[in-house]
Amino acid sequence: MNYMDQYKFWLEDSYFDEGTKEELRKIADNPAEIEDRFYKDLAFGTGGLRGVIGAGTNRMNIYTVRKATQGLANYIIKQGGEKKGVAIAYDSRYYSPEFADEAALCLAANGIKAYVFDELRPTPELSFALRTLGCISGIVVTASHNPPEYNGYKVYWEDGAQVTAPKDKEIIGEVEKVTDFHTVKTMSKDDAIKADLYRYIGEEIDVAYMKELKKQIIHPEVIAEMADKLKIVYTPFHGTGNKPVRRILAELGFQHVYVVPEQERPDPAFTTLDYPNPEDPKAFKLALELARKVDADIVLATDPDADRLGIYAKDTKSGEYVSFTGNMSGMLIAEYILRERTATHTMPEDPVMVSTIVTTNMAAAIAADYGVKFVEVLTGFKYIGEQIKWMEQSGKGHYVFGLEESYGCLAGTHARDKDAVVAVMCLCEMAAWCKKHGQTCWDHMVELYEKYGYYKETQYAITLKGIDGAAQIAEMMDKLRRNPPRSFGDLKVVEMRDYEKDQVTDMETGKITPTGLPKSNVLYFDLTNNSWCCARPSGTEPKIKFYMGVKGTSLEDAQEKVDQLTADLKVIL
Secondary structure: OOHHHHHHHHHHOOOOOHHHHHHHHOOOOOHHHHHHHHOOOOOOOOOEEEEEEOOOOOOEOHHHHHHHHHHHHHHHHHOOOOOOOEEEEEOOOOOHHHHHHHHHHHHHHOOOOEEEEOOOOOHHHHHHHHHHOOOOEEEEEOOOOOOOOEEEEEEEEOOOOEOOOOHHHHHHHHHHHOOOHHHOOOOOHHHHHHOOOEEEEOHHHHHHHHHHHHOOOOOHHHHHHHOOOOEEEEEOOOOOOHHHHHHHHHHHOOOEEEEOHHHOOOOOOOOOOOOOOOOOHHHHHHHHHHHHHHOOOEEEEEOOOOOOEEEEEEOOOOOOEEEEOHHHHHHHHHHHHHHHHHHOOOOOOOEEEEEEOOOOOHHHHHHHHOOOEEEEEOOOHHHHHHHHHHHHHHOOOEEEEEEEOOOEEEEOOOOOOOOHHHHHHHHHHHHHHHHHOOOOHHHHHHHHHHHHOEEEEEEEEEEOOHHHHHHHHHHHHHHHHHOOOOEEOOEEEEEEEEOOOOEEEEOOOOOEEOOOOOOOOOEEEEEOOOEEEEEEEOOOOOEEEEEEEEEEOOHHHHHHHHHHHHHHHHHHO
């Protein structure tokens, strides 16, 4: 069916509810809107679904959620995992509880038990829960830091990580086979509960989760000493972090935790924010106002599903609060863990740190300094989770820390996804250590720069929406593949990595070697002077992203270099 046929089917078929039909009637005179809603099925990608909420095949609604879940259920049954069940969590977005229930009741109708959290919970706790309960899979309903009109649906497998190859493609295949909405199963919640196919979970998982987080504390005595001196401002951005973050900090004894009152409660409209993203400086406006009022040492913000952490810390010299990128906060935590585990002789044998190819090169430098093996993976925390699984299965290597540039990291192996709750805990311990030694987190960051070099990273993104936009993004990547640049301004391209073709090309000799990583539509240009640039279409938004990094001799020098690299990239494009 073409998009108009699909539109008419949704309007006329008895399967769809009256509210959905009324929404569609209102766009009857808007062919462009009809086309956008029905020209394709909302893509079930390697991570799951994400899209604008609304009626239509290219939207997030109860029907597209049910359809995706039927495909997942079919896959679980083929894998013989229906007896293990599926854990389900959701965030504070519009329709998140409803979508979670629709998924649960579709699973139940297929004979698969659903373990559903009794209220909103962070994404990392879902990863923890499914492993604790011995589930075959997990679902979390969230659109992370996207604008309020979005929602999403992420799928996890029994190791606790988002699905990776080959299971990701196999699940996509099963979802794509579900072409008739009438074949999608569901049942009433009452019937599912009576059949013991729908079970609420909550406090018992919370308690176990808190216990696991505390295992990552290295210096409880430092926390005890500084707990009444360190001042922490925190905002959950109207999301899932409020209760678990406050709980872990309270249980550790931190006495001065100030939560931004306007952003404390769940709010699907994110009323106080333009964009609920800890990468956006504007999102910290209220938190910084509170920090100045109470003279806070650090300012922390978790995104709506509490898997990513943003921070500001005071600069002792200026008295101003300085923002940290995800690379910077990740390096603070990583260096503290490696240094203090080494000093206290609590570092495991054969330690490993994992990061993604677009994360700061400072990670490799710090790992080398402490004799920790460093492993790079593709963008996406699921690949870091996969490394933990492989280490456990092979008995080789012990995961110590993992991070990605987009404000996500994980200390410990209780979860297999980035965890802002454990990141808050680790960072507050580290801030207490700094306070004890007469420093702020920013002062210590400058010390790390002086020791390892002034690494600086940035991003440049181009947004191209709709059918034409997707084609333009594809053409941009194709052009870079066919005619790779030999230099970015004064920086020569040393090698080009094409992860789609699994090729690393030495630009001087022409020698080609494999990348050693899974195939992905990513191009990486290794440049002279410790610089680099990476091109990658976004998997969740209509964007192409360019990641860049340099190494300078000072904050100013690094900024100049990264600005010049950005300008040189724009010339190439």
